[in-house]
Amino acid sequence: MTLVKNQLADLVKQAIQNAQATGALPPFDLPEVFIERPQKKEWGDFATSLPLKLARDAKRAPLQIAQVIAAHFPPSDAVARVEPSAPGFVNIVLNDAWVARQVDAILAEGARFGDLTPARREKIQVEYVSVNPTGPMHVGSGRNGAIGDTLANILVAAGHDVQREFYINDNGTQVRQFGASLFATYAQALGKDEPVPEGGYQGAYVVEMGKQYAQQYGDQYLQMPRAQAVRELGRLGIDSVLASLRATLEQMNVRFDRWFSERSLHESGQFAGVLKRLQDRGLVFEKDGATWFAAQALGEEKDAVLIRSPQVVAEPDERPTYLASDVAYVWDKLAVRQFDRAIYIWGADHHGDVPRVIAAARALGLDPARITILLYQFVTLRRGEQVVKMSKRTGEFVTLDELIDEVGADAVRFMLITRAADTPMDFDLDLAVKQSDENPVYYVQYAHARIASILKKAAEAGATGDGGDVTRLTHPAELELIRAMLRLPEMVELAASKLEPHHLPHYAIDLAGIFHAFYKQCRVVSSDPADAEITRARLKLVAAAKLTLARTLNLMGVRAPESM
């Protein structure tokens, strides 16, 4: 479907060219025409402030330019009126009959309504969550997953080839540390006096896991060399944590195409190859026994360590830093797997790492414009006035699972994507639970369920929308509903181009509200034979509305229930 606003932009362009041809406007280069949605209904369905921007080049007063554009506007069956408006807007009002006919167009598109055809179909990777697999997820990672998965859905709708990936941090010190903590709780479960090491993982879940391993494997890990037991328990622990992360994420409808192991970057020699490339470009040096990336040579503030020195870290496989993996990973994404774009969803606490990854990409000869690192701000968890501090090391936090249990997966996911990513979120658990009944997500889902109920009632009465004449839809509430549905493709375009999923839930609330108002004013299923035609038309209308709501909910990863 071509976006209405793109068609209108073309018409505005033609109007200006027509005016220039007749001499009503002087010649000048046409800037890109932006069509916007005005805030007030009186200002029409669409508007452009182009005359205000054109005033200088056209050497005319803005309002006069608006008048000229309106007077030279080419005829279109979609447009009823074009009105100049002070101080220099052109307001465009759609033709109601054309609007009504879009119901048939929407129904024809079916579940694909909202899909776009991009100017260029790109191969895009979205990498999200990627939380350390050493414990349960907290709400922050939930925000990551909700944003990433929704964004991936949006990019698919926008016509791109999207791959969803979870990067598993299964390399280096933390695996051993996690393993050492598990070894301790495991040994404790078998009656040994074995304290959890300094800086180890302390949570109750570590104790739980230790007990479970003791039950499952007996004392076999006490029989082998300690270092081996620690390593094996570490990997075992990561695998079982990953399985539970996956279960939690699936509850929220967050899914992945691939789980990518950090360790594989080192085992496959990928990192070694990338290091060689950097060395060939003279961007690697040795200092104090460590191997450094010469980021300063690329304009960064500081150089950064790629491989720690043996004096500091004894185990060879624990020497590569996070940056080392990040450098190999970005190479893998853009050069090996050849994604056109790689989108990373990171917590704001990693913002300091952004310049180094970008610098590394440049150093490897990759175009940094292909990389987007989307930072989302922290979620502050409160219970009333009290801030809930979270730390995986101390094991003190509210898990995402607990939150989902209390509030529900749909509500959690909806709340987490409703705020713009760069807005720090305040999440009051008391309020969230209290308000879960009145959460906007239920308002939207309720609209969908209501339509399902109407269609069920209609089916029972033997009424269908087949052959309905949608041009009978002339009630203001009907037309407003159709106009609202027509905004879905624009929302997809907006959210995809700006990588801002939060527009979707706001649109959903809007659309649901307009449906509820329609529902109050216009009865769909009527037993009066005189209403047969309007009933048919309205059944088409609500079918289209149901489809539009369902699509919007699906894009957000939220269920569209048939009943509530």
Added chain:
RNA sequence: GCCCCCGUAGCUCAAUAGGACAGAGCACCUGCCUUCUAAGCAGUCGGUUGCGAGUUCGAGUCUCGCCGGGGGCGCCA
């Protein structure tokens, strides 16, 4: 000290590339269920967009300074 993000109604947040009189939900108050789901509808109340300058025809949005909150500046992960 330096760097990044944020500050909008009592609360949680929107505001599409700088556009028109800054909008929703929650909370509060007033009405509305004999007909398709009242998890609903209609309405009331609520603002010096943290403060002060600047750029612009036009600033919540851009620039500078200040105030407040969060985060980051390791051979941690």
